[in-house]
Amino acid sequence: xxxxxxxxxxxxxxxxxxxxxxxxxxxxxxxxxxxxxxxxxxxxxxxxxxxxxxxxxxxxxxxxxxxxxxxxxxxxxxxxxxxxxxxxxxxxxxxxxxxxxxxxxxxxxxxxxxxxxxxxxxxxxxxxxxxxxxxxxxxx
Amino acid sequence: xxxxxxxxxxxxxxxxxxxxxxxxxxxxxxxxxxxxxxxxxxxxxxxxxxxxxxxxxxxxxxxxxxxxxxxxxxxxxxxxxxxxxxxxxxxxxxxxxxxxxxxxxxxxxxxxxxxxxxxxxxxxxxxxxxxxxxxxxxxxxxxxxxxxxxxxxxxxxxxxxxxxxxxxxxxxxxxxxxxxxxxxxxxxxxxxxxxxxxxxxxxxxxxxxxxxxxxxxxxxxxxxxxxxxxxxxxxxxxxxxxxxxxxxxxxxxxxxxxxxxxxxxxxxxxxxxxxxxxxxxxxxxxxxxxxxxxxxxxxxxxxxxxxxxxxxxxxxxxxxxxxxxxxxxxxxxxxxxxxxxxxxxxxxxxxxxxxxxxxxxxxxxxxxxxxxxxxxxxxxxxxxxxxxxx
Numbered sequence: 001x002x003x004x005x006x007x008x009x010x011x012x013x014x015x016x017x018x019x020x021x022x023x024x025x026x027x028x029x030x031x032x033x034x035x036x037x038x039x040x041x042x043x044x045x046x047x048x049x050x051x052x053x054x055x056x057x058x059x060x061x062x063x064x065x066x067x068x069x070x071x072x073x074x075x076x077x078x079x080x081x082x083x084x085x086x087x088x089x090x091x092x093x094x095x096x097x098x099x100x101x102x103x104x105x106x107x108x109x110x111x112x113x114x115x116x117x118x119x120x121x122x123x124x125x126x127x128x129x130x131x132x133x134x135x136x137x138x139x140x
Numbered sequence: 141x142x143x144x145x146x147x148x149x150x151x152x153x154x155x156x157x158x159x160x161x162x163x164x165x166x167x168x169x170x171x172x173x174x175x176x177x178x179x180x181x182x183x184x185x186x187x188x189x190x191x192x193x194x195x196x197x198x199x200x201x202x203x204x205x206x207x208x209x210x211x212x213x214x215x216x217x218x219x220x221x222x223x224x225x226x227x228x229x230x231x232x233x234x235x236x237x238x239x240x241x242x243x244x245x246x247x248x249x250x251x252x253x254x255x256x257x258x259x260x261x262x263x264x265x266x267x268x269x270x271x272x273x274x275x276x277x278x279x280x281x282x283x284x285x286x287x288x289x290x291x292x293x294x295x296x297x298x299x300x301x302x303x304x305x306x307x308x309x310x311x312x313x314x315x316x317x318x319x320x321x322x323x324x325x326x327x328x329x330x331x332x333x334x335x336x337x338x339x340x341x342x343x344x345x346x347x348x349x350x351x352x353x354x355x356x357x358x359x360x361x362x363x364x365x366x367x368x369x370x371x372x373x374x375x376x377x378x379x380x381x382x383x384x385x386x387x388x389x390x391x392x393x394x395x396x397x398x399x400x401x402x403x404x405x406x407x408x409x410x411x412x413x414x415x416x417x418x419x420x421x422x423x424x425x426x427x428x429x430x431x432x433x434x435x436x437x438x439x440x441x442x443x444x445x446x447x448x449x450x451x452x453x454x455x456x457x458x459x460x461x462x463x464x465x466x467x468x469x470x471x472x473x474x475x476x477x478x479x480x481x482x483x484x485x486x487x488x489x490x491x492x493x494x495x496x497x498x499x500x501x502x503x504x505x506x507x508x509x510x511x512x513x514x515x516x517x518x519x520x521x522x523x524x525x526x527x528x529x530x
Contacts, residue, residue, distance in 0.1 A: 104152040105152065107270070113308045113507065121517075
Protein backbone atom coordinates (compact mmCIF):
# COMPACT_ATOMS: atom_id res chain seq x y z
CA UNK A 1 0.00 0.00 0.00
CA UNK A 2 1.44 3.40 -0.96
CA UNK A 3 2.86 5.41 1.93
CA UNK A 4 2.13 9.10 2.40
CA UNK A 5 5.03 11.44 1.70
CA UNK A 6 6.15 12.93 4.03
CA UNK A 7 5.48 10.74 7.07
CA UNK A 8 7.37 8.81 9.72
CA UNK A 9 6.41 5.58 7.95
CA UNK A 10 7.77 6.86 4.62
CA UNK A 11 11.02 7.91 6.30
CA UNK A 12 11.48 4.41 7.76
CA UNK A 13 10.76 2.79 4.41
CA UNK A 14 13.22 5.13 2.73
CA UNK A 15 15.94 4.28 5.23
CA UNK A 16 15.41 0.61 4.44
CA UNK A 17 15.53 1.31 0.71
CA UNK A 18 18.80 3.18 1.12
CA UNK A 19 20.41 0.52 3.26
CA UNK A 20 19.58 -2.23 0.78
CA UNK A 21 21.05 -0.26 -2.12
CA UNK A 22 24.48 -1.56 -3.07
CA UNK A 23 24.98 1.36 -5.43
CA UNK A 24 24.30 3.90 -2.67
CA UNK A 25 26.61 2.01 -0.35
CA UNK A 26 29.40 2.36 -2.91
CA UNK A 27 28.68 5.96 -3.92
CA UNK A 28 28.35 7.15 -0.34
CA UNK A 29 31.20 5.17 1.19
CA UNK A 30 33.37 8.24 1.72
CA UNK A 31 30.62 10.42 3.17
CA UNK A 32 31.67 11.42 6.69
CA UNK A 33 30.18 14.89 6.72
CA UNK A 34 27.19 14.31 8.95
CA UNK A 35 23.42 14.25 8.64
CA UNK A 36 21.38 15.89 5.92
CA UNK A 37 18.03 17.48 6.69
CA UNK A 38 15.50 17.66 3.87
CA UNK A 39 12.79 20.23 4.48
CA UNK A 40 9.42 20.17 2.75
CA UNK A 41 7.84 23.61 2.84
CA UNK A 42 4.33 23.87 4.27
CA UNK A 43 1.53 23.28 1.75
CA UNK A 44 -1.72 23.53 3.72
CA UNK A 45 -3.84 22.92 0.62
CA UNK A 46 -2.68 19.30 0.54
CA UNK A 47 -2.43 18.78 4.29
CA UNK A 48 1.21 19.69 4.94
CA UNK A 49 0.33 22.24 7.58
CA UNK A 50 3.86 23.27 8.54
CA UNK A 51 7.40 22.99 7.26
CA UNK A 52 8.33 19.34 7.72
CA UNK A 53 11.84 17.99 7.84
CA UNK A 54 13.23 14.55 7.70
CA UNK A 55 16.78 13.99 8.76
CA UNK A 56 19.03 11.32 7.31
CA UNK A 57 22.03 10.39 9.43
CA UNK A 58 24.28 9.26 6.59
CA UNK A 59 27.72 7.84 7.22
CA UNK A 60 30.02 5.92 4.89
CA UNK A 61 27.31 4.56 2.65
CA UNK A 62 24.88 3.71 5.43
CA UNK A 63 21.82 5.55 6.69
CA UNK A 64 22.25 5.06 10.43
CA UNK A 65 19.00 6.75 11.37
CA UNK A 66 16.18 8.59 9.65
CA UNK A 67 13.47 10.54 11.38
CA UNK A 68 10.90 13.29 11.01
CA UNK A 69 11.84 16.45 12.86
CA UNK A 70 10.80 20.02 13.40
CA UNK A 71 12.49 22.90 11.68
CA UNK A 72 14.54 23.85 14.71
CA UNK A 73 16.24 20.47 14.87
CA UNK A 74 16.65 20.40 11.07
CA UNK A 75 18.44 23.73 11.07
CA UNK A 76 21.07 22.40 13.46
CA UNK A 77 22.26 19.82 10.91
CA UNK A 78 25.35 20.55 8.79
CA UNK A 79 23.34 20.35 5.56
CA UNK A 80 19.78 21.53 5.11
CA UNK A 81 18.07 21.33 1.73
CA UNK A 82 14.70 23.04 1.44
CA UNK A 83 12.12 22.83 -1.32
CA UNK A 84 8.40 23.01 -1.95
CA UNK A 85 6.31 19.85 -2.04
CA UNK A 86 6.07 20.08 -5.82
CA UNK A 87 9.85 20.40 -6.16
CA UNK A 88 10.58 17.39 -3.96
CA UNK A 89 8.08 15.44 -6.00
CA UNK A 90 9.92 16.49 -9.16
CA UNK A 91 13.19 15.32 -7.63
CA UNK A 92 11.73 11.95 -6.64
CA UNK A 93 10.31 11.50 -10.13
CA UNK A 94 13.70 12.44 -11.62
CA UNK A 95 12.22 15.45 -13.32
CA UNK A 96 14.55 17.75 -11.38
CA UNK A 97 18.19 16.90 -10.80
CA UNK A 98 18.87 17.89 -7.18
CA UNK A 99 22.24 19.50 -7.88
CA UNK A 100 20.82 21.43 -10.83
CA UNK A 101 17.87 22.38 -8.64
CA UNK A 102 20.26 23.85 -6.06
CA UNK A 103 22.13 25.79 -8.73
CA UNK A 104 18.90 27.24 -10.05
CA UNK A 105 17.48 28.18 -6.67
CA UNK A 106 14.61 25.70 -6.90
CA UNK A 107 16.09 23.97 -3.87
CA UNK A 108 17.87 25.94 -1.15
CA UNK A 109 21.04 24.56 0.38
CA UNK A 110 22.40 25.57 3.74
CA UNK A 111 25.85 24.07 4.11
CA UNK A 112 29.03 23.53 2.16
CA UNK A 113 28.20 23.25 -1.54
CA UNK A 114 31.58 21.86 -2.67
CA UNK A 115 31.14 18.90 -0.34
CA UNK A 116 27.68 18.18 -1.73
CA UNK A 117 28.77 18.35 -5.35
CA UNK A 118 31.70 16.03 -4.66
CA UNK A 119 29.11 13.40 -3.88
CA UNK A 120 27.01 13.85 -6.98
CA UNK A 121 26.84 10.10 -7.56
CA UNK A 122 25.63 9.53 -4.01
CA UNK A 123 23.01 12.25 -4.53
CA UNK A 124 21.79 10.41 -7.61
CA UNK A 125 21.57 7.19 -5.62
CA UNK A 126 19.64 8.95 -2.87
CA UNK A 127 17.09 9.89 -5.51
CA UNK A 128 17.11 6.38 -7.01
CA UNK A 129 16.26 4.94 -3.61
CA UNK A 130 13.08 7.02 -3.37
CA UNK A 131 11.77 5.10 -6.37
CA UNK A 132 11.93 1.92 -4.30
CA UNK A 133 9.45 3.31 -1.79
CA UNK A 134 5.82 2.89 -2.81
CA UNK A 135 4.91 6.54 -2.36
CA UNK A 136 1.57 8.28 -2.15
CA UNK A 137 1.86 11.95 -2.98
CA UNK A 138 -0.65 14.02 -1.06
CA UNK A 139 -1.64 16.10 -4.06
CA UNK A 140 -2.72 13.08 -6.10
CA UNK B 141 26.50 25.00 -38.19
CA UNK B 142 23.73 25.24 -35.70
CA UNK B 143 23.23 24.37 -32.10
CA UNK B 144 19.97 22.85 -31.07
CA UNK B 145 18.43 22.52 -27.64
CA UNK B 146 16.64 19.48 -26.32
CA UNK B 147 12.86 19.40 -26.15
CA UNK B 148 13.13 19.23 -22.36
CA UNK B 149 15.21 22.40 -22.18
CA UNK B 150 14.62 23.83 -18.73
CA UNK B 151 16.65 26.63 -17.25
CA UNK B 152 16.82 29.66 -15.04
CA UNK B 153 18.78 32.63 -16.30
CA UNK B 154 19.30 35.31 -13.69
CA UNK B 155 19.76 38.69 -15.26
CA UNK B 156 22.56 40.67 -13.88
CA UNK B 157 23.08 44.09 -12.36
CA UNK B 158 22.70 47.41 -13.97
CA UNK B 159 25.86 48.14 -15.91
CA UNK B 160 27.38 51.56 -16.36
CA UNK B 161 30.06 51.49 -19.03
CA UNK B 162 32.37 54.14 -20.41
CA UNK B 163 35.70 55.86 -20.03
CA UNK B 164 35.75 57.76 -16.72
CA UNK B 165 32.25 56.64 -15.69
CA UNK B 166 33.71 56.05 -12.25
CA UNK B 167 33.17 59.81 -11.96
CA UNK B 168 29.39 59.20 -12.05
CA UNK B 169 29.48 57.02 -8.96
CA UNK B 170 28.22 59.72 -6.63
CA UNK B 171 25.24 60.39 -8.88
CA UNK B 172 24.42 56.71 -9.05
CA UNK B 173 24.47 56.37 -5.28
CA UNK B 174 22.32 59.45 -4.96
CA UNK B 175 19.78 57.92 -7.35
CA UNK B 176 19.89 54.67 -5.39
CA UNK B 177 19.33 56.53 -2.12
CA UNK B 178 22.61 55.70 -0.41
CA UNK B 179 24.56 58.14 1.70
CA UNK B 180 27.37 56.20 3.42
CA UNK B 181 29.63 54.21 1.14
CA UNK B 182 32.50 52.03 2.34
CA UNK B 183 35.02 51.21 -0.37
CA UNK B 184 36.41 47.66 -0.31
CA UNK B 185 39.83 47.35 -1.90
CA UNK B 186 43.40 46.21 -1.37
CA UNK B 187 46.48 48.04 -0.14
CA UNK B 188 48.15 48.11 -3.55
CA UNK B 189 45.28 49.88 -5.27
CA UNK B 190 44.80 52.17 -2.28
CA UNK B 191 48.43 53.20 -1.92
CA UNK B 192 50.14 52.70 -5.28
CA UNK B 193 47.48 53.94 -7.69
CA UNK B 194 45.12 56.89 -7.91
CA UNK B 195 42.05 54.66 -8.17
CA UNK B 196 40.85 54.98 -4.59
CA UNK B 197 41.27 58.75 -4.78
CA UNK B 198 39.18 58.85 -7.95
CA UNK B 199 36.44 56.85 -6.27
CA UNK B 200 36.57 59.03 -3.15
CA UNK B 201 36.34 62.16 -5.26
CA UNK B 202 33.31 60.84 -7.06
CA UNK B 203 31.61 59.78 -3.83
CA UNK B 204 32.19 63.17 -2.22
CA UNK B 205 30.32 63.40 1.06
CA UNK B 206 29.03 59.86 0.64
CA UNK B 207 32.48 58.42 1.30
CA UNK B 208 32.32 56.82 4.75
CA UNK B 209 35.65 55.02 4.73
CA UNK B 210 37.81 52.47 2.96
CA UNK B 211 38.54 48.91 4.00
CA UNK B 212 41.90 48.35 2.34
CA UNK B 213 42.78 44.95 3.78
CA UNK B 214 41.36 42.77 1.02
CA UNK B 215 43.64 39.79 0.48
CA UNK B 216 43.95 37.44 -2.48
CA UNK B 217 41.65 34.44 -1.99
CA UNK B 218 39.70 36.16 0.79
CA UNK B 219 39.36 34.24 4.01
CA UNK B 220 36.31 34.09 6.24
CA UNK B 221 38.26 36.05 8.84
CA UNK B 222 39.15 38.86 6.44
CA UNK B 223 35.53 39.16 5.35
CA UNK B 224 34.32 39.28 8.94
CA UNK B 225 36.89 42.00 9.67
CA UNK B 226 35.73 43.99 6.66
CA UNK B 227 32.11 43.67 7.71
CA UNK B 228 32.95 44.83 11.23
CA UNK B 229 34.71 47.87 9.77
CA UNK B 230 31.78 48.69 7.48
CA UNK B 231 29.38 48.35 10.39
CA UNK B 232 31.47 50.76 12.47
CA UNK B 233 31.22 53.27 9.63
CA UNK B 234 27.42 52.76 9.43
CA UNK B 235 27.77 51.84 5.76
CA UNK B 236 24.56 51.63 3.75
CA UNK B 237 26.34 50.58 0.56
CA UNK B 238 29.60 48.81 -0.28
CA UNK B 239 31.74 49.82 -3.25
CA UNK B 240 34.21 47.14 -4.25
CA UNK B 241 37.23 48.28 -6.23
CA UNK B 242 39.61 45.67 -7.60
CA UNK B 243 39.65 42.18 -9.06
CA UNK B 244 37.68 39.16 -8.00
CA UNK B 245 39.03 39.18 -4.45
CA UNK B 246 37.73 42.68 -3.68
CA UNK B 247 34.37 42.02 -5.29
CA UNK B 248 33.96 38.66 -3.57
CA UNK B 249 34.96 40.21 -0.24
CA UNK B 250 32.29 42.88 -0.60
CA UNK B 251 29.68 40.25 -1.45
CA UNK B 252 30.54 38.39 1.73
CA UNK B 253 30.57 41.59 3.78
CA UNK B 254 27.13 42.53 2.46
CA UNK B 255 25.77 39.25 3.83
CA UNK B 256 27.28 39.74 7.29
CA UNK B 257 26.05 43.35 7.43
CA UNK B 258 22.49 42.26 6.67
CA UNK B 259 22.19 38.88 8.32
CA UNK B 260 24.59 39.36 11.25
CA UNK B 261 26.85 36.68 12.72
CA UNK B 262 29.91 35.56 10.81
CA UNK B 263 30.21 34.82 7.12
CA UNK B 264 30.51 31.06 7.58
CA UNK B 265 27.15 31.04 9.38
CA UNK B 266 25.64 31.72 5.97
CA UNK B 267 27.39 29.26 3.69
CA UNK B 268 25.07 27.65 1.22
CA UNK B 269 23.41 28.07 -2.13
CA UNK B 270 20.25 30.12 -2.42
CA UNK B 271 19.84 29.95 1.33
CA UNK B 272 19.50 33.74 1.60
CA UNK B 273 15.90 34.89 1.48
CA UNK B 274 16.10 38.67 1.22
CA UNK B 275 18.09 41.44 -0.43
CA UNK B 276 21.51 42.06 1.10
CA UNK B 277 23.40 45.30 1.73
CA UNK B 278 23.64 47.11 -1.61
CA UNK B 279 26.89 46.65 -3.49
CA UNK B 280 28.45 48.51 -6.39
CA UNK B 281 31.27 46.58 -8.07
CA UNK B 282 34.07 48.35 -9.93
CA UNK B 283 36.39 45.82 -11.57
CA UNK B 284 39.97 46.86 -12.24
CA UNK B 285 40.81 43.71 -14.19
CA UNK B 286 38.99 42.21 -17.16
CA UNK B 287 38.67 38.54 -16.32
CA UNK B 288 36.89 37.20 -13.28
CA UNK B 289 33.46 38.54 -14.17
CA UNK B 290 32.65 38.56 -10.47
CA UNK B 291 30.88 41.90 -10.90
CA UNK B 292 28.14 39.95 -12.71
CA UNK B 293 27.95 36.75 -10.70
CA UNK B 294 25.89 35.63 -7.74
CA UNK B 295 28.64 33.73 -5.97
CA UNK B 296 31.38 34.57 -3.52
CA UNK B 297 34.24 32.17 -2.90
CA UNK B 298 35.60 32.09 0.64
CA UNK B 299 38.69 30.37 1.96
CA UNK B 300 38.28 28.69 5.31
CA UNK B 301 41.81 27.88 6.54
CA UNK B 302 40.44 26.24 9.69
CA UNK B 303 38.83 23.50 7.59
CA UNK B 304 41.48 23.69 4.88
CA UNK B 305 38.91 24.25 2.16
CA UNK B 306 37.09 26.81 0.09
CA UNK B 307 33.39 27.29 0.37
CA UNK B 308 30.79 29.19 -1.59
CA UNK B 309 27.87 31.38 -0.87
CA UNK B 310 25.60 31.71 -3.87
CA UNK B 311 22.34 33.56 -4.12
CA UNK B 312 20.44 35.71 -6.56
CA UNK B 313 20.65 38.31 -3.77
CA UNK B 314 24.44 38.43 -4.15
CA UNK B 315 24.45 39.99 -7.60
CA UNK B 316 25.94 43.44 -7.19
CA UNK B 317 23.33 46.15 -7.71
CA UNK B 318 25.50 48.05 -10.14
CA UNK B 319 28.63 47.20 -12.11
CA UNK B 320 30.76 50.16 -13.13
CA UNK B 321 32.91 49.22 -16.11
CA UNK B 322 35.44 51.96 -16.65
CA UNK B 323 38.22 51.12 -19.11
CA UNK B 324 40.46 53.85 -17.70
CA UNK B 325 40.84 51.73 -14.54
CA UNK B 326 42.38 48.80 -16.40
CA UNK B 327 45.04 50.51 -18.53
CA UNK B 328 47.70 50.02 -15.86
CA UNK B 329 47.26 46.27 -15.69
CA UNK B 330 50.65 44.60 -16.46
CA UNK B 331 50.84 42.61 -19.72
CA UNK B 332 51.07 39.15 -18.18
CA UNK B 333 48.09 39.86 -15.93
CA UNK B 334 46.14 41.37 -18.81
CA UNK B 335 46.73 38.20 -20.82
CA UNK B 336 46.00 35.81 -17.96
CA UNK B 337 42.82 37.51 -16.77
CA UNK B 338 41.67 37.78 -20.38
CA UNK B 339 42.09 34.05 -20.83
CA UNK B 340 40.18 33.46 -17.61
CA UNK B 341 37.29 35.26 -19.29
CA UNK B 342 37.83 33.25 -22.49
CA UNK B 343 37.66 30.06 -20.42
CA UNK B 344 34.44 31.19 -18.74
CA UNK B 345 32.91 31.79 -22.15
CA UNK B 346 34.01 28.54 -23.78
CA UNK B 347 33.33 26.36 -20.75
CA UNK B 348 29.85 27.74 -20.14
CA UNK B 349 29.11 26.96 -23.77
CA UNK B 350 30.15 23.36 -23.10
CA UNK B 351 28.33 23.05 -19.78
CA UNK B 352 25.29 20.88 -19.21
CA UNK B 353 23.61 23.93 -17.70
CA UNK B 354 24.05 26.06 -20.84
CA UNK B 355 20.99 27.75 -22.21
CA UNK B 356 20.22 30.08 -25.11
CA UNK B 357 20.93 33.19 -23.06
CA UNK B 358 24.26 32.02 -21.70
CA UNK B 359 25.25 30.72 -25.14
CA UNK B 360 24.59 34.09 -26.73
CA UNK B 361 26.68 35.83 -24.07
CA UNK B 362 29.47 33.28 -24.40
CA UNK B 363 29.76 33.53 -28.14
CA UNK B 364 29.85 37.31 -28.07
CA UNK B 365 32.50 37.24 -25.34
CA UNK B 366 34.67 34.87 -27.40
CA UNK B 367 34.30 37.08 -30.44
CA UNK B 368 35.31 40.20 -28.52
CA UNK B 369 38.24 38.63 -26.66
CA UNK B 370 39.68 37.15 -29.84
CA UNK B 371 39.74 40.63 -31.36
CA UNK B 372 40.64 42.80 -28.38
CA UNK B 373 42.98 41.00 -26.00
CA UNK B 374 46.01 41.16 -28.25
CA UNK B 375 45.33 44.85 -28.88
CA UNK B 376 45.45 45.52 -25.12
CA UNK B 377 48.89 43.95 -25.06
CA UNK B 378 50.17 45.75 -28.13
CA UNK B 379 48.95 49.11 -26.87
CA UNK B 380 48.14 49.02 -23.16
CA UNK B 381 46.49 52.45 -23.16
CA UNK B 382 44.09 51.54 -25.99
CA UNK B 383 40.92 52.49 -24.15
CA UNK B 384 38.71 51.07 -26.86
CA UNK B 385 40.31 47.62 -26.59
CA UNK B 386 40.41 47.80 -22.78
CA UNK B 387 36.72 48.64 -22.77
CA UNK B 388 35.91 45.74 -25.07
CA UNK B 389 37.74 43.40 -22.73
CA UNK B 390 35.81 44.71 -19.72
CA UNK B 391 32.56 44.08 -21.58
CA UNK B 392 33.66 40.60 -22.66
CA UNK B 393 34.70 39.65 -19.13
CA UNK B 394 31.39 40.89 -17.76
CA UNK B 395 29.19 39.05 -20.23
CA UNK B 396 31.28 35.89 -19.90
CA UNK B 397 30.78 36.28 -16.13
CA UNK B 398 27.06 36.47 -16.63
CA UNK B 399 27.19 33.37 -18.85
CA UNK B 400 29.07 31.22 -16.35
CA UNK B 401 27.16 32.54 -13.37
CA UNK B 402 24.15 30.86 -14.96
CA UNK B 403 25.66 27.96 -16.88
CA UNK B 404 28.72 27.21 -14.72
CA UNK B 405 32.13 26.02 -15.89
CA UNK B 406 33.51 22.53 -16.52
CA UNK B 407 36.62 20.35 -16.36
CA UNK B 408 39.00 23.15 -17.38
CA UNK B 409 38.25 25.18 -14.27
CA UNK B 410 38.41 22.06 -12.10
CA UNK B 411 41.99 21.57 -13.30
CA UNK B 412 42.84 25.26 -12.97
CA UNK B 413 41.52 25.37 -9.40
CA UNK B 414 43.58 22.30 -8.59
CA UNK B 415 46.93 23.49 -9.92
CA UNK B 416 46.23 26.91 -8.44
CA UNK B 417 45.84 25.38 -5.00
CA UNK B 418 48.68 22.88 -5.26
CA UNK B 419 51.26 24.78 -7.30
CA UNK B 420 50.18 28.41 -6.96
CA UNK B 421 49.73 28.85 -10.70
CA UNK B 422 47.75 32.00 -11.55
CA UNK B 423 44.13 31.10 -12.19
CA UNK B 424 43.97 32.68 -15.64
CA UNK B 425 47.31 31.24 -16.71
CA UNK B 426 46.21 27.78 -15.61
CA UNK B 427 42.96 28.08 -17.52
CA UNK B 428 44.85 29.13 -20.63
CA UNK B 429 47.22 26.17 -20.34
CA UNK B 430 44.45 23.59 -20.18
CA UNK B 431 41.88 25.16 -22.47
CA UNK B 432 42.91 23.76 -25.89
CA UNK B 433 43.29 20.29 -24.40
CA UNK B 434 39.93 20.46 -22.66
CA UNK B 435 38.33 21.50 -25.94
CA UNK B 436 39.87 18.54 -27.77
CA UNK B 437 38.80 16.21 -24.95
CA UNK B 438 35.16 17.23 -25.39
CA UNK B 439 35.14 17.29 -29.18
CA UNK B 440 33.50 13.86 -29.36
CA UNK B 441 30.40 15.10 -27.55
CA UNK B 442 30.43 18.85 -28.16
CA UNK B 443 31.67 19.30 -31.73
CA UNK B 444 28.61 21.40 -32.63
CA UNK B 445 29.27 23.86 -29.81
CA UNK B 446 32.99 24.02 -30.45
CA UNK B 447 32.31 24.62 -34.13
CA UNK B 448 30.44 27.73 -33.03
CA UNK B 449 33.49 28.69 -30.99
CA UNK B 450 35.51 28.38 -34.20
CA UNK B 451 33.13 30.79 -35.89
CA UNK B 452 33.31 33.23 -32.98
CA UNK B 453 37.10 33.07 -33.16
CA UNK B 454 36.83 34.20 -36.77
CA UNK B 455 38.00 30.97 -38.35
CA UNK B 456 36.90 30.06 -41.83
CA UNK B 457 35.15 26.73 -41.38
CA UNK B 458 33.36 26.57 -44.69
CA UNK B 459 33.30 23.03 -46.03
CA UNK B 460 34.53 21.36 -42.87
CA UNK B 461 32.42 19.29 -40.53
CA UNK B 462 31.78 20.18 -36.92
CA UNK B 463 34.50 17.93 -35.59
CA UNK B 464 37.14 19.43 -37.83
CA UNK B 465 35.94 22.92 -36.95
CA UNK B 466 36.09 22.05 -33.25
CA UNK B 467 39.69 20.92 -33.59
CA UNK B 468 40.52 24.07 -35.52
CA UNK B 469 39.08 26.08 -32.63
CA UNK B 470 41.28 24.23 -30.13
CA UNK B 471 44.35 24.78 -32.34
CA UNK B 472 43.49 28.45 -32.61
CA UNK B 473 43.27 28.83 -28.82
CA UNK B 474 46.68 27.19 -28.52
CA UNK B 475 48.11 29.63 -31.05
CA UNK B 476 46.30 32.53 -29.40
CA UNK B 477 47.98 31.70 -26.08
CA UNK B 478 51.35 31.99 -27.78
CA UNK B 479 50.44 35.28 -29.44
CA UNK B 480 49.54 36.84 -26.08
CA UNK B 481 52.66 35.51 -24.39
CA UNK B 482 51.08 32.77 -22.33
CA UNK B 483 53.53 30.03 -23.17
CA UNK B 484 53.58 28.61 -19.66
CA UNK B 485 53.53 24.89 -19.15
CA UNK B 486 52.89 22.92 -15.99
CA UNK B 487 56.53 21.83 -15.93
CA UNK B 488 57.55 25.50 -15.59
CA UNK B 489 55.98 25.35 -12.14
CA UNK B 490 57.67 22.13 -11.12
CA UNK B 491 54.79 19.83 -12.00
CA UNK B 492 55.95 16.39 -13.11
CA UNK B 493 54.35 13.23 -14.44
CA UNK B 494 54.35 11.89 -10.88
CA UNK B 495 52.05 14.74 -9.79
CA UNK B 496 49.34 13.95 -12.32
CA UNK B 497 47.45 11.29 -10.32
CA UNK B 498 47.12 13.69 -7.37
CA UNK B 499 46.05 16.52 -9.69
CA UNK B 500 43.42 14.27 -11.28
CA UNK B 501 42.20 13.11 -7.89
CA UNK B 502 41.78 16.65 -6.60
CA UNK B 503 40.15 17.88 -9.83
CA UNK B 504 37.65 15.06 -9.58
CA UNK B 505 36.42 16.51 -6.30
CA UNK B 506 36.05 20.03 -7.70
CA UNK B 507 32.46 21.12 -8.11
CA UNK B 508 33.03 22.45 -11.63
CA UNK B 509 33.61 19.02 -13.07
CA UNK B 510 30.03 17.85 -12.72
CA UNK B 511 28.71 20.18 -15.41
CA UNK B 512 31.04 18.74 -18.04
CA UNK B 513 29.28 17.69 -21.24
CA UNK B 514 30.21 14.06 -20.70
CA UNK B 515 30.70 12.30 -17.37
CA UNK B 516 34.24 12.71 -16.10
CA UNK B 517 34.73 10.16 -13.36
CA UNK B 518 37.89 8.47 -14.57
CA UNK B 519 41.18 9.62 -13.05
CA UNK B 520 43.16 8.47 -16.08
CA UNK B 521 41.00 10.59 -18.36
CA UNK B 522 41.60 13.70 -16.27
CA UNK B 523 45.31 12.98 -16.02
CA UNK B 524 45.44 12.59 -19.79
CA UNK B 525 44.14 16.13 -20.26
CA UNK B 526 46.53 17.54 -17.66
CA UNK B 527 49.46 15.62 -19.18
CA UNK B 528 49.12 17.56 -22.42
CA UNK B 529 49.90 20.76 -20.52
CA UNK B 530 53.08 19.37 -18.91
